Amino acid sequence: QRQGLVQRELLLDTMVQNTPVAMLLVAAGGDGERRVVFANLAARKLLHSGWKLEGQRFDELMAAAPVEMREAMLRGSDSLFVIGNEEDDEEFSEEQVYHLSRRQFRLNGRSHELLLLRLLTNELRRQEVQTWKKVIRVISHELNNSLAPVASLAHSGAELVRRGRHDRLEEVFATIEERARHLEGFIRGYARFAKLPQPLLNTVDWGHFLAGLQRQIGFELEMPGDGASSRIDQAQMEQALLNLLKNAHEAGGEDASVGVKVTRLPEWLRIEVLDRGSGMNDSVLQNALVPFYSTKRNGTGLGLALTREIVEAHGGRLSMHNREGGGLCVAIQLPENA
Template identity: 65%
Template sequence: MSAPRRFSLAGKLALALALWSAAWMLLAGWLGQRFAEHGSLLALVLAAALIVATLAFSRRLLRPVLSLFRALSGTVSSYRDNDFSFGIVWRGNDELGDLVAAHNALGAALREQRLGLVQRELLLDTMVQNTPVAMLLVAPGGAIVFANLGARRLLNDGRKLEGHALANVLQSAPEALAEAVARPGDGLFAIRNESGDDADSDDVYHLARKRFSLNGRSHELLLLRQLTSELRRQEVQTWKKVIRVISHELNNSLAPIASLAHSGAELIRREQYQRIEAIFATIEERARHLEGFINGYARFAKLPTPRLELLAWPQFVERLHLHAQFSLEGELPLTPLRADAAQLEQALLNLIKNAHESGSDPSLVQLRVREAPRGFRIEVLDRGHGMSETVLANALVPFYSTKRSGTGLGLALAREIAEAHGGSISLSNRPDGGLSVALTLPW
């Protein structure tokens, strides 16, 4: 089927004006011949009639175009109000038809985008409303402007919170929750579960907050996530690992002790006393190893709060030299350190012991102390075998060890001590071989 014939808008107007002019010229010629004696009056009458007729003809000719412009103006107003349901019909195959087609195509595109946006908004709202994380959006004045279903259930028995003041809502909330919201920053808190009386019935939550600008005003987003089930799963896994490690260590010590005791009894029965002393020495060694293993667990589980005091670096490092072999790299800082001497000494002795067990030459085990921007950086360096990426990722986890006789508590205890002082610990392989363990402690 052939395409409809196209007429340009300029061609239509030119044709209409030409026909109109020709018609008036013919009419003027005919009237001039008919009424020649009234030439002047006839010219005036024709001029007036021409003006009136031309205005009427122009209005009739432009009426569809003006209607089209009004329709375009109306649809643009509808688009501005997010209503894209209107379309325009123009039967002419000209430039105005192209304009209408482009306009309708724009409306269709906006309609599709609007539909997609609405669907995404519905999906996002469904996800936000049904997420297990309680979400609150608070305006600058403290008014709640948004709360999902989790927040409503946690704070208002499932009823709406929008429009309420956060301070008023927290008055009826659990005390631990109100205190966590009042404190700056993120944090953990526990709410007593009314279904139980012991500590295991507490529900643990994590509070995260984020400030951002919305419509030129600062808002705060509060996220409350329940961690009870995750923590309990981790607790069970940790206890299983503890039991496996303790069982392994107990078997490694008690099995040889039982075997040696049986051998000693047999030697006594046969009155062969020359090997009894060696058997008792081995039993003592295994018993002391077991005692050290149990004491290590006890120290890790019962780490007391640090008793901070000012420590002069020369005297502190001199005491370390009495218990471990290492060399000092660089000068010691003049600024004293505020720390618990016994705990910090224990942490560094564990790190130095690990350095000696890494396969490093004992003379290459070094201690380096430097002043950092907000405290001190204490490094224990060795030239041993270093650690693989997997070991580096798990080395600070309690009970993780790659040694046959290791408890997995040395680095974990050092981390606990560092964090109890407000610091941190990090491990990294050295470029030329070996390991660097760094304690960062505040002033």
């Protein structure tokens, strides 16, 4: 039995030492100083050039660490931080993105803190490439939809001029103008998405705010009995909700089947925009928030992406799912200001 315990300990130690995640266990000593009581190989390489860390004062260790890591540690919670890699040759200089997670527990009567530092640069780069591929596909599709007909119509117009059929030129020019205006709107929407300003926050009562929206577009409203308020940029949030409500009506819902439901959660406010349209299939749900992605014939694909950008700038998050019985639910969750 003892041999089995030793083997399990060896296996656990081998796994911990070989993980790419830097692991530090810190505890307060008898002198009140926090010291490192355990560090795996990844932590030694990251913080001490591969040398042993056990027994080191944690504050001294952080004093020698990059300032970005030190600031992340001082925040006292899980966080992301970026360390600049200062190489002699700037061409090969690259920022490194880390995720810090921390957990506290008591062991043998002493308070301990487990710190995990995971390098995310490669994962984020792969995700960024995939996002750009999606965006490029959608932009290419949109440009092709506008430019291909224009090129064809220009050729047709030249043929009509050559044949003296001037009476049909007005129709050709009208179609070219329509396609050009659509492309202009697409580019203007892209510029608006790229230049979204920081929100100017003020405390807003949601009952009063949504009653004002009802005068612009019809929907059923369900509010908590004791009301709700948040610090929001009223103009930006109005734009975000109007985008969602217009989508709900375009999905086929009448005023009575399009609803906004506000729910108070601990420290959060949840605003749901509900419709009874046809919902979305899995492929559309997966891509709906990608900028420029649209299933509408004349859609820019910026409405939902801009809405998410506004919500996240307010410290919130946006999600969407199909409803039982048909239709879609788009949920905004924002920090509540009671």
